[in-house]
Amino acid sequence: MDLELYAAWGFRLDATPLQYLNTPAEMIASAGSAPVGLLVVQYILFAIVAIWAFKKLSQTWERSPHHKQKLLLELGASVFLVAVLILPIRGGWQQIPLNQSDVYFSQNMFANHAGVNVPWNVMQSLLRKSYDTKNPYEYLDGKKADALVQELYTPKSDTIPSLLRTKKPNVLFIIVESYTAKLIGALGGPPDVTPNLNALAKEGILFSNIYASGDRSEKGMVALLSGYPVQTTTSIIKTPKKTERLPQLASDLKKEGYFTNYYYGGELAFANIKSFLVNGGYDKLIDKSDFPAESYNSKWGAHDHILLDRVQKDLKTMKSPFLMTVFTLSSHEPYEVPMPAKFKGQDEETQFKNAFHYTDWALGRFFTEAKKQAWWQNTLVVIVADHGHLFPGRDANDAPSKFKIPLMLLGGALAVKDTVISTIGSQTDLVPTLLQQMGLPTHHYAWSKNLLDAKATPFAFYVFNDGFGMVTADGALTFDNVSKKPIQRDSAVTDKQVEQGKAYMQTSFNDFLKK
Secondary structure (H helix, E strand, O other), rough: OOHHHHHOOOOOOOOOOHHOOOOOOHHHHHHOOOOOOHHHHHHHHHOOOOOOOOHHHHHHHHHHHHHHHHHHHHHHHHHHHHOOOHHHOOOOOOOOOOOOHHHHOOOOOOHHHHHHHHHHHHHHHHOOOOOOOOOOOHHHHHHHHHHHHHHHOOOOOOOOOOOOOOOOOOEEEEEEOOOOOOOHHHHHHOOOOOOHHHHHHOOOOEEEEEOOOOHHHHHHHHHHHOOOOOOOOOOOOHOOOHHHHOHHHHHHHHHHOEEEEEEOOOOOOHHHHHHHHHHHHOEEOHHHHHHHHHHEHHHHHHOOHHHHHHHHHHHHHOOOOEEEEEEEEOOOOOOOOOOOOOOOOHHHHHHHHHHHHHHHHHHHHHHHHHOHHHHHHHEEEEEEEEOOOOOOOOOOOHHHHHEEEEEEEEOOOEEEOOOEOOOEEHHHHEEEEEEEEOOOOOOOOOOOOOOOOOOOOOOEEEEEEEEEEEEEOOEEHHHHHHHEEHHHEEOOOHHHHHHHHHHHHHHHHHHHEEE
């Protein structure tokens, strides 16, 4: 069955066929071209062999004069073996359990699909209910919802200001773990937590009103690299067959002759990120296994300064043009860092501040050396967070301040310095903004706008657990889907903004289901 479905659908068997049980006529019609007779014969033959083997083994066991005495021993052995099997089921002792990413190793998708264990794939998709095609966010008439969302993305300006000295710069894309805007001095936070980023902000362009699309790393990864909206209680990255259909910065730049690589000090199998990157066509992936064990913190992997030292080393011999994507990890809990604490205290918020400060130190150290290198003059550097954080202040789960993040452009390829752009925008807007600066098409990024378009509708949309937030020039709105009521609604927020937020939630989830 798996072989026949793969030939037709191009992905390994999962729970998808269950979508069609409520339409048996269409299901039977879809099977019309399959060799049903052959499949039935094969199934019968397998069943006959299995039944014969079971009976043969049972008879041998029953003839044994000591089979009753052996029963307790065999039951005990069975329990022990089941317990031992937990280890191979999860894939080993590593931090991240086994998932599809562990068998994604090739640029050839057939080779990656061949490594997927079908029974595991079916059970995993059943547990995630990926077969469900019902949109839980149907608030409005479909046509009305589409029109409200389209209005947000209607192109406004014919001309966009140019920020680059060259149309084909190298791109160093640094994604910083949990880097909330609340602790960035240049964005109004305390001045002593990120002194290096505060100084770097004056050397380039700082976007002061950018919001993460979600609250998890894997969700931020899709929003940042594919310009695609985030889902609430699930994530598109969990389903590789869906991410195969997403655009990606890496695949677009690869078409232009760029060498593309991705560096992370942890395990890329985390949250299925590896399969997403492979689908994006990255030429080279570097992760925890490429660093010495003594460089690890206790949980996630290589410390940020170790990661950035490796990046610095490899950049010296990297041929232009290149896209290098770097993802840090030290500011993730448990917030263990290899330097003395700057801020006193053992509470979780203080530990987070110290980890935040360490990552800033590592970035400052990296850029001090980077500016001396030959590649710097033709390189555009992007610094952005994967998501925000509840600290400091322990924000509510839906609070806009929890989702506000830094976005900074630097590098020798940048023609503009010491500039702050206050346009309200989202992670999903970043890739098309960069590609348009490079004179490349962006029509396939349907859920994005250009952050440099002065006439574009200023807004950011984000999701939290079973709800959404929307920030516009009129204010912030957060909405809970369970109660079907706003949680927060600033006084100037219009009824139309409420409808547009609902429409965005509805249409983006519909698009996710169709992928």
